[in-house]
Amino acid sequence: MNQHGEPSHHVDSVRTYVGVLIALLIATIVTALVATLDLGPFNIIVALGIACVKMMLVVLFFMHVRYSTLLTRLVMIGGLMWLAILLLLSFVDFGTRGWIGVPGK
Amino acid sequence: MDTSSTHLETGAAHEAETLALREQFDTEEQQRDAATLGMWVFLITEILFFGGAFLAYTIYRSSYPAVFGLASSSLNLPIGATNTCVLLLSSFTMVMAVRAGQLGQRKAIIIFLIITMFFGLAFLGIKAYEWTEKFEEHHVPALSNFFLEGTSLQGQAKIFFSLYFAMTGLHALHMVVGVGILLFIIWKTSQGTYSPEYYTPIDIAGLYWHFVDLVWIFLFPLFYLIDRHLPR
Numbered sequence: 001m002n003q004h005g006e007p008s009h010h011v012d013s014v015r016t017y018v019g020v021l022i023a024l025l026i027a028t029i030v031t032a033l034v035a036t037l038d039l040g041p042f043n044i045i046v047a048l049g050i051a052c053v054k055m056m057l058v059v060l061f062f063m064h065v066r067y068s069t070l071l072t073r074l075v076m077i078g079g080l081m082w083l084a085i086l087l088l089l090s091f092v093d094f095g096t097r098g099w100i101g102v103p104g105k
Numbered sequence: 106m107d108t109s110s111t112h113l114e115t116g117a118a119h120e121a122e123t124l125a126l127r128e129q130f131d132t133e134e135q136q137r138d139a140a141t142l143g144m145w146v147f148l149i150t151e152i153l154f155f156g157g158a159f160l161a162y163t164i165y166r167s168s169y170p171a172v173f174g175l176a177s178s179s180l181n182l183p184i185g186a187t188n189t190c191v192l193l194l195s196s197f198t199m200v201m202a203v204r205a206g207q208l209g210q211r212k213a214i215i216i217f218l219i220i221t222m223f224f225g226l227a228f229l230g231i232k233a234y235e236w237t238e239k240f241e242e243h244h245v246p247a248l249s250n251f252f253l254e255g256t257s258l259q260g261q262a263k264i265f266f267s268l269y270f271a272m273t274g275l276h277a278l279h280m281v282v283g284v285g286i287l288l289f290i291i292w293k294t295s296q297g298t299y300s301p302e303y304y305t306p307i308d309i310a311g312l313y314w315h316f317v318d319l320v321w322i323f324l325f326p327l328f329y330l331i332d333r334h335l336p337r
Binding site for chain 1: 146207311330331334
């Protein structure tokens, strides 16, 4: 609250944060247990899927992105796009190097 | 400021003391949003910094999946999972400190920040124990006695453990910096610098701490959990 009695920032309840913490801890235990099961190619998908869910919980609740301005969100998404460029173009490069072959070799 | 009345001048003096609102901003909200935006720009550079390491990990793992699976399974899963929980708990106490900052509860800020720092140091202690294990198991790639049981491809195993030490080491370095930031914030809080109108440094320190937590959220599955189900 500022001097005019209007909320100038959002205060989440303790209950919300405890709930997020419990969800994060359960997700950690689940991902550790699931890793010992043989799901074939889905092991990596489940592991990274759970990691992404945990990331979203931390970013939205602990880092208050739920309340952040549109500009901040735009900058974040822009940053993630640069990360995507870094990863995708490198994978494309690395994955297709053997297709053409090296001249003279 | 030369046209200010006496009332405004005392107001300015008060602001200079608490740093509540600097003159280039119109409102406290604008000042806070600007600080948050600036921190996120910094965090993006950090994301790309760690992104390069994750890229190297992914490319090597796709090149040498068998040895990477074997080496990954040699890591201590209970310790890795415990450390993940410790870090998540520290993020919780950190966000509670920020909440106390929003409400102006000075004592609660200090208590929660000290608990956060304790969890951070606990993480580093467990990490130090885990690294000691690596030395005993001869899994340190820089040493001449390096040997990973169960494979003849020791060079590939060395790449895995090099990435392991580099990435967990960089993460641990960020934790050390984080503990230093917490110490500073605790000191400033005890000086009475922060108020519900101005708690931005606590908020920004929180963003940094949660970011370091986020990096570990991805390091944990990638290093400890991959291909653990495969028969040995």
